[in-house]
Amino acid sequence: MDIVWIDFADPAFLNPLVLTLKVAGLATIGSLIIGVAAAYVLARWKFPGRDFLDAVCTLPMVMPPTVLGYYLLVFIGRRGVIGQWLQQTFGITLMFTWQGAVIAATVVAFPLVFKSARAALEGVGKQYENAARTLGLGEFALFLRVSLPLAIRGVISGGMLAFARAMGEFGATLMVAGNLPGRTQTLSLAVYSAVQAGNDGLANTLVLIISIVCVIILMATSKLLQPRF
Template sequence: MLDSSAWVALALSLKVAGWATAINLVLGVAAGWVLARHRFPGRDLVDALLTLPMVLPPTVLGYYLLVVIGRRGWLGGWLHETFGIQLIFTWQGAVIAASIVAFPLVMKAARAAFEGVDRRFEQAGRVLGLGEWAVFFRVSLPLAWRGILAGVLLAFARALGEFGATLMVAGSIPGRTQTLSVAVYEAVQAGQDDVANLLVAITSITCIAVLLAAGRLLPARATS
């Protein structure tokens, strides 16, 4: 059986991944729609910058986050001095790290999904008197939801397994910031192979289930 600290790490990982996925569902879909439906100078550069967390080493990304939201960072320092909010070594900091790491998965999937929507359907909605918000929620989003959901599932799996940036930003405080992947690392370091094996099994089974669900959605979108 898993001890209480392992269950806490699992619960915290699900909490962090859930919040990160919810944030990316809003921001990633919005960014994907803008990039798919609007042409503007520097669009390719914006796309590259938003995709950067996918290819940056986690330690580099963690360092950037420390520069921004650390107590001496321009945003983190202002939040601490103005509101007394500290993001470093908190579960909220882990959410920020996981959100940024997983963001490109949602954004790229959303952009591809919206680009696959026939614009004639959107134009027909406008001809029938729908406003832009109504066209988005009643035409574009329903036609693109499978691709978006596939990206969201992949982002959840990525956020669930995030390690490098989370460790740098949130640390490894048992019961507060020690996520599942960090708990595996700590268990291996402590020689607790039984705990590490169970945590690895739980992580692997969860990620496989998510990938299978995403794989079922992608072919369905392609043939719909």
């Protein structure tokens, strides 16, 4: 396997790296906020349509990325339900922008946070929450001061997996944000471009870098989930 040395100050490498970290970081924050909120609702309350909502939240995990990209086009594309409104009202276009890449990565990474957070929250003993209620804590304070701290390891592990998944996102990002060097080209898209150009050495190097980062994250996640005692 051919490997080439990369000048880490070269914009051809530095720009995709910085963009990848920015997209993955923002996507992780977004998926953590939405995923933990959805996990808490489904873990603590029973209501009609709960199983359907759980299936919808899990769907991006099993659906082909290109199908997710198509759904995003329907919603945030220039003629989409939300995209057209944003364009006409605020002059905002999400297509072929790094913000669109963040939305695509958030949707793809969201189920990893959701499933991990829900499992962690369901593992929190209800006796602790009931004791907190008797002390006068409201539901929001209960979540912040009792449920979330007790489930924090599962939430963090989900966030780490979401970051790794967002770093490697390709299909939905390509459909929504395109592959514009210096603007929307992440490391995964840079690998695609290198392969298309026949630059196997650069592609191998980029793949190796991404693989090492993902392995480190997976090892850290496994360590985090090990029993404390």
